[in-house]
Amino acid sequence: MMVSLLIATGLAAASPLRGEPVQKTLPGSIPVIELANAVGKVKVTADPTATQTVVHAQPLTWKEGCEIRFSGNSNLARAEVVREGEPAGMACRTRWEITLAGATELVVDQRAGAVKMEGLTAPVAVHVGTGRIRLRYDTPPTGTVAASVGLGRVVTHFPYGTWLNLHETDAKLGLVRTAIPNRNDSDTALAAGSKVGNVRVRTVLTPWEERYGAGPVATAE
Structure with missing residues (x-):
């Protein structure tokens, strides 16, 4: 059985996780969605043509008392x-599938697991305690993209034409790998940090730049 509700304002009724998927449809007027205290997997797909954001949760394991709470305005x-x-989220491993409408921004604060985002257009802020983060933008985003992982890896990819004020990635333990297209006229800046592990930055060139050359636009510290 699937539950589908439309959130307007205030606190929505709590939905227990009893081995069944729970789905929420969020009004298109909501520009920011926060996913907090999650343990498990999060997959996000951006759909610029969608008018509403859909959040679908499927429990990977279930224990009595687990529930998903939604609130919003x-x-x-x-x-x-x-x-x-x-402690919130510690006992409930959940698979999240989120379809973002338009330029909806997403903030994920996840204790453990993996976050995978595809087709993004809006800035995101992602933190994972232990696990993996993969961010892929099919169109150049605007604003700041920030991703951090305590133990694991952060992998990001941006298309040609990306123009960011700042792109931040950080891995306290593990690997940071970033691909940013090269541009002669871009002020794209990259800040990548890894206390213990590796930082890899790859500059992607267009065929014209490969043939005639282009200056670097990405640096790692």
Whole structure:
């Protein structure tokens, strides 16, 4: 059985996870969605043609008392996995599938697992305690893209024509790998940090730049 609800304002009723998927449809007027205290996997697909954002949750494991709570207003929606009597999100492993409408921004704060995002257009902020983050932009984003992982790896890719004020990635333990297209006229800046591990930055050239040359636009510190 699938539950589909439309959030307007205020706190939505809590939906228990009993081995069945839960789906929420968020109004298109919400520009920011926050996913907090998640343990498991998060897959995000951006759909510029969609008028509403859909959040679909499927429990990977279930224990009595696990639930997903939604709250929201006209410009912010928040999804949270909780279990009464235990730290939020620690006992409920969940698979999230999110379809972002238009330029909806996403903020993910995940304790453990993996986050994979495809077809993004809006800035995102992603933090994973332990696990992996993969960000792929099919069209150049505007604004700041930030991703951090405590233990694991961060992999990002941006298309030719990307123009960012700042792109930030950080891995305290593990690997940071970033691909940013080269541009002669771009002020694209990259800040990548890894306390223990490796930082790899790859500059992607167009065929014209490969033949005639182009100056570097990405640096790692």
